[in-house]
Amino acid sequence: MNLPWQRFLLLPLVLSLALLIASQYVFLRGSLHADLGVGRLGDALTLANYRKLFTDSFYFDSLWLTIKLSAITTVATLVIGLPVAYVLARMRSRWGPVLLAVIVAASFVTIVIKVLGLNIIFATNGGLNRFLVGSGLLSAPITLIGKVEGVAVGLMYFTLAFLVILLYSVVLTIPRSLEDAAQSLGASRWRMHWRVILPLSLPGIVASGLIAFNLCMGAFTSAALIGAGKILTLPVLIQRTVIFDTKYGMGATLAVVLLLAGLAVNLISILVVGRLKVARGMTA
């Protein structure tokens, strides 16, 4: 295993680590200095920014909104993505790979284009709204711009393709014969999903869900474009704090808190699932 070229891999490793740590270090250090206005930072180390974040409801609401929105979006996307992934993975037709390829291609489309598409679909005098209002299903047209629901739809649009691809590979690892076995033992299709497919894919569902959650937590474009300045998730707030208010200290603090909140949610989820797995003896 002592191939000389392995040493060359050290360089990119050191470089990646340095970049990762350096940027986080800059934020962390910046967060410990008070803003003096017009982009200047105080010399003294202080926790004032953090105190403000957790006491000023403006900042704290933003943190809570970001976590809540990400969690709800993730669960909703899982609910939509799981059946799609299951059907694709179990498809015997030669269209299966084609459909999967379409989804992969869709995930490459930048979120800016997707948001533009959503705007067209939900335009006040667009086809969908005209139909909904005209048929009497709704009294007023739906709009997504500036609404939390709109941002949630945008985030779902952003993460759905990733989730479907991830869950597809999860379902593929479950042998089809387990489904046959469950059915031959008297389980209906619904019971089979509940007692076999769901528990067996749970670790994969959680892992995929966390990836989607992390994407949502850090998502700026859809939140900024659809939120239109009215829905202030942390990434949007960070951008405004740094660019508009030039409060670099507070911006850094928000960034650190966003990172830590994301890490905490991930760690807790992994611990919970790890415990479940041990309890079920799925260590092997």
Add this chain to the structure above:
Amino acid sequence: MSSVRLAGVGKRYGETLAVEPLDLEVANGEFLTLLGPSGCGKTTTLRMIAGFIAPSAGRIRVDDDDITALPPQKRRMGMVFQDYSLFPHLTVEDNIAFGLVERGVAASERRMRVKELLELIRLPQIADRYPVELSGGQQQRVALARAIAHTPRVLLMDEPFGALDAKLREAMQEELRTIQKKLRITTIFVTHDQSEAMHLSDRIAVMNQGRIEQLDPPRRLYEKPRTRFVADFVGKINFVEAVVLGAAGDTIEVEAAGLHFPIRAEMTTPVGARITLAVRPERIRFLARDEDAAGWVGMNGAVERISYLGNVMHTVVVTAANVRLLVESAPAEHASGEPVRVGFRPADASLIADTP
């Protein structure tokens, strides 16, 4: 326990015929094997009985119930799969109790039933283990226990011992036979292994290209194969081209390997027809030079090749009429090229209608 009746059951995928419409009756408590090479339709037939594949034609009945349209979970069958298909996230106990839970059996009763089944498969200590912690043989036995836990009407097994090594497979066959006899459960077993089929079955249906070629008890199948395919697939056999010289009653006079002799056969063939004489290698004996015992057909020839297999020896003999015969005998001292005389009793041979 129950009987199974297939009437005209067939499966077609587009242009390809996977299983030709076939009739099959499995008696109450019988052990029937579907035997054949891969792609012969045996697994498709089993999966149609289990309900995983919808037949294109025909009806399937268990006792007097038509189950053709029922989904698998309503057929009250137990199935053992080739790869065991134990649920990896459940303990042995929960695996075995899976079907009992679906049928709403109370927890205390489930525990008793699982205990009873673990004793039946002689693994009373493994209730709390997970499938990954079991050996192949143990997994196989748990799969069997799981399949019979809910007292199914029929037990279906799809090449269940395919993944086990030879010694373990024999032990498992023995155990399955014991359990099957004890429970008197109607069993339909699929395998491509003819010795396994012979060992286990009350009757064997030999399948080829989507058809049942012959359905008989093992002994009859071996001794009186009706087609070349069956004769060839089940055990080793010599085929000798023959011509019908005459027929009287159930006796047919044939010419084969340069000899004339009468042979009893349940078939009618026109005089002059070309047919096949089939003789098992162990039915051919080495005879003394110029020996012509009553009832034996003897031929002179020379040893071409010898292979020593321990308990027996396989000798290939080329006769004077240039017919190549495989002879299975007790290990003997023959040398390659040595002139020998071999013979068989026509009563031990069979006639097969299809020509080579």
